[in-house]
Amino acid sequence: AQPKTLLISDIEPGNRYELVCTTEAGLVRYRMGDVVTCTRFLCRSDDLVPLPIDQEEIPRIPLFSIAYRIGSLLDAFGEKTSEQHLMDALQRTSVQWKEQGIPLDIYDFTSYPKLDVFPPHYVLFLELIEEQNSKQEYKISEKNFQLLQTMVDSEIERQLCQTNFNYNNVRKGSKLGPLVCILVRNGTFSNFLTDVLVTDRVSPTQIKPHRLLKNENHIQYFYANQINTSSS
Incomplete structure (x- = not known):
């Protein structure tokens, strides 16, 4: 109606x-x-x-x-996780990293719901930058990367449960599994916009951040650019 x-x-x-x-x-x-x-x-x-x-x-x-x-919500079981929920969770996570001595910022992110597994879960693709090199070529040291691999999923999951109570309730009910974060190479998001312009023929003035991936080719593009192998 x-x-x-x-x-x-x-x-x-x-x-x-x-x-x-x-x-x-x-x-x-x-x-x-x-x-x-x-x-x-x-x-x-x-x-x-x-x-x-x-x-x-x-x-x-x-x-x-x-x-x-509209159409940009992660909503597998009525949890209605919005872009703002994700951004708030990532910003809180970034603050936690700095407090723990890991000077990293999140350059960009995108997501999609992985529904072909049980239990289904969110997948977040993250591109990170080192805070002190914000105007230079960004490289994550091996030490920082190893630390992040052990904590990134659990920390962002914890923060998302706080920013979206509906997601927290769905997680407690075991309808959704814990989210999986995949770190991608520097330049992945910049190149993605170029790829979108070339393959989808979208005007540069119409390009908006893709926070929710729906195109399977786009999803596979980010998997192809992940820094290391991660189960999802």
Whole structure:
């Protein structure tokens, strides 16, 4: 069924909405697939946009945060793991690494649900960089890499359970197995965009980060660029 269309004056804080673009006459509507959360309404104490000095009524100006894109959720059993859930988990993991003396950042990531095994699980492809070489060629020392191999899966799994309670509940119910992280070579993501442009003939202005892989050729591309053999 067609969802109800709301004007900006109809929305309420705490709810999520899908953005729709339209013409001035409203004859054509385009569902962009972007879902946002209305966090609150602008108030006079905010310094975000100029407001009238006189104490007149301020219109209801909603403030939004990006939630996710439709079709970009990892959702095997209703856990609805969004890109933001993954990003939050990875950022927390990066902080943990630094506290443990491993100066690494996550350059980029992508994922897909591996459903042809039991139990099914998430697979995350990660490209890492060393923090102090952020503007140079990135190389992970053998020592750092060996440490990461023993802890990356469990740490990101732990953080994801904290950022997405639904995922945590599904994991406790043993419907999903623990996620598997695969480290890929430096330059993998940059080359991936080039490959997408060549093989899929996508305009450079239309390229967006691929956080959820659906194309089997794309998935195999990342497997072919993993740093070492890892079960998945």
